[in-house]
Structure formats: structure tokens, C-alpha cells
Amino acid sequence: MALDFLTGAEITDRLGSLLERAAALKEGRPRTGGESLRGRSVALVFEQPSTRTRVSFEVGVAELGGTPIVLRSDELQLSRGESIGDVGRVLSRFVHCVAIRSGSHERVVELADAADVPVVNALTPLHHPCQALADLLTLQERFGSLEGLRVAYVGDGNNVARSLALLGSAAGVEVICSSPVGLELEAEAGAELVSDPADAVVGADAIYTDVWISMAEEVAESKREALAPYRVDEELLARAATRAIVLHCLPAHPGEEITPAVLYGEQSAVFDQAENRLHAQKALLEELIE
Numbered sequence: 001m002a003l004d005f006l007t008g009a010e011i012t013d014r015l016g017s018l019l020e021r022a023a024a025l026k027e028g029r030p031r032t033g034g035e036s037l038r039g040r041s042v043a044l045v046f047e048q049p050s051t052r053t054r055v056s057f058e059v060g061v062a063e064l065g066g067t068p069i070v071l072r073s074d075e076l077q078l079s080r081g082e083s084i085g086d087v088g089r090v091l092s093r094f095v096h097c098v099a100i101r102s103g104s105h106e107r108v109v110e111l112a113d114a115a116d117v118p119v120v121n122a123l124t125p126l127h128h129p130c131q132a133l134a135d136l137l138t139l140q141e142r143f144g145s146l147e148g149l150r151v152a153y154v155g156d157g158n159n160v161a162r163s164l165a166l167l168g169s170a171a172g173v174e175v176i177c178s179s180p181v182g183l184e185l186e187a188e189a190g191a192e193l194v195s196d197p198a199d200a201v202v203g204a205d206a207i208y209t210d211v212w213i214s215m216a217e218e219v220a221e222s223k224r225e226a227l228a229p230y231r232v233d234e235e236l237l238a239r240a241a242t243r244a245i246v247l248h249c250l251p252a253h254p255g256e257e258i259t260p261a262v263l264y265g266e267q268s269a270v271f272d273q274a275e276n277r278l279h280a281q282k283a284l285l286e287e288l289i290e
């Protein structure tokens with residue numbers, strides 16, 4: 001969802017409206033199905049395996065009355081050399097929206113440039129905006145308002161951290177990112193960078209982490225060693241605000257980036273956060289397609 005043509009205040013307003021709609025869709029879900037995407041189709045292109053992204057989008061489109069069409073890359077002519085741009089041009093003739101999860105941000109940009117329908121970034125190595133929407137919805141549920149919240153992201157300064165910083169700043173959330181040297185988030189993302197995780201989490205309303213080795217990334221023991229001091233454990237959580245919650249975009253590796261006691265503990269909002277992918281994405285699809 002490209003919003004670079006809007007002012008900062010307009011982005012904040014639209015983000016607030018989207019989260020309000022997501023909350024309403026969540027509240028109404030047990031009682032009724034939706035009609036907002038009746039007669040509409042959404043192509044869900046997966047160049048990488050997925051659990052939460054695929055299921056939340058497929059269920060979300062169906063619950064809004066639309067038709068989800070799941071396409072793996074080996075089911076498309078991409079496997080025979082068709083360009084991603086031509087896939088975007090062709091899908092635009094058939095569907096009303098495309099969501100794509102890819103190992104290349106540049107490929108998603110190329111598809112979006114060629115398509116005549118909205119294109120949703122469902123994950124790339126550079127960004128994970130749908131996850132950030134679910135994160136903000138979770139924070140809003142837990143604390144009533146986003147303005148002035150302090151979120152400490154601890155670990156690899158990756159796509160999840162980047163989207164959280166960008167959307168968080170638009171929503172009035174202070175995002176602090178603590179990472180080892182060489183794995184820091186760039187300053188332009190808008191997060192406050194703090195090298196020591198013990199300092200970063202002081203007074204935080206939420207502590208957020210992600211896996212140390214991302215999908216398709218080569219396993220490097222040196223990276224694990226660098227990230228070991230950034231594990232979210234009971235001692236680190238105790239330095240946050242007493243009301244603090246724990247966030248993780250999943251899948252998790254308990255005992256690596258987060259201890260089992262924290263992941264499954266009373267302060268964990270991780271599985272609410274996972275559910276909120278569904279509601280946030282339903283609101284986003286309505287916004288883009290209607």
C-alpha cells in the first residue's frame with residue numbers, strides 16, 4: 001500500500017481508520033460473514049512457504065465474500081521464464097487485487113509497477129507491512145491507544161523491525177531497536193537505535209523479537225553468537241514496564257531468540273498478534289479494493 005503521495009497527517013488518519021475497521025471486523029466475526037468483496041477475486045502468490053500469511057489471507061478474502069486464488073510459483077509460468085511483470089499484467093485482467101510473498105523485494109515492485117490492480121506486499125526481505133498492521137492492532141487492543149507507547153524490538157534489524165518502525169512512527173508509537181553491530185536497522189527507518197538490549201527495554205510497553213535466521217538465509221553460527229545476548233528471557237522482560245507484553249511475529253524457535261517461559265507466559269500476546277493478521281488484512285483489502 002504505497003502512501004508516499006500522502007502527508008504525514010493523512011497517513012496517520014488513514015492508518016487509524018484502518019485499525020478501527022480491523023477492530024470492528026474482529027468484533028463482528030463470530031456473528032456474521034461479510035459482503036464487501038462479494039464478486040471480487042484476490043490472487044495470493046506465494047514464492048515462499050507460509051502458514052500465517054497464507055491462511056489469514058485466504059480465510060480473510062473468503063470471510064469478506066470474495067474468492068481467494070492461491071498460486072505457488074511452481075504453478076505459474078514463472079517456472080518457465082515468464083517475467084513477474086507479465087504475471088502482474090495478466091493477473092490484472094482476471095482479479096481485483098494481488099497479494100504476493102516473495103524472497104525478492106525488487107520482484108514485488110516490478111509486479112506492482114506492471115499491474116493495474118492493487119498489489120499487497122505480503123512479505124519481502126525488506127518489508128513485512130501486514131505484520132506491522134497486526135502488531136499495531138494488538139497494541140491498540142491491549143493498551144487502548146497507540147499514542148506514546150514504547151516498543152522495544154530486540155534482535156536482528158530485519159524486515160519486521162523495519163516495517164514496525166515505519167508504521168509505528170506514523171501511529172505515534174516510539175520504537176526502539178536494539179541489535180548487534182552489523183545487524184542494526186538503518187536510521188532512516190525511524191526507530192531509536194540502542195545497542196544494549198538491557199537499556200532498550202527499560203520502561204517499554206512491549207518487547208518484540210523475531211527469529212535469528214530468516215527464511216532462505218544461510219545459517220551462520222557467527223550470527224547466532226552475535227545475537228545470543230539479545231535473547232528475550234525473564235530477566236530482560238523484568239526490566240520493561242510492569243504492564244509490558246511480549247510480541248513475536250512467529251514462527252518462533254523457543255530457547256533461541258526467546259525462552260519458552262516468556263513465549264508462553266502470562267505477558268505474551270504472541271498468539272493474539274498472530275490472529276490479528278486476519279483482521280488487519282481484511283480491513284486492508286476492503287480499503288484497497290472497495
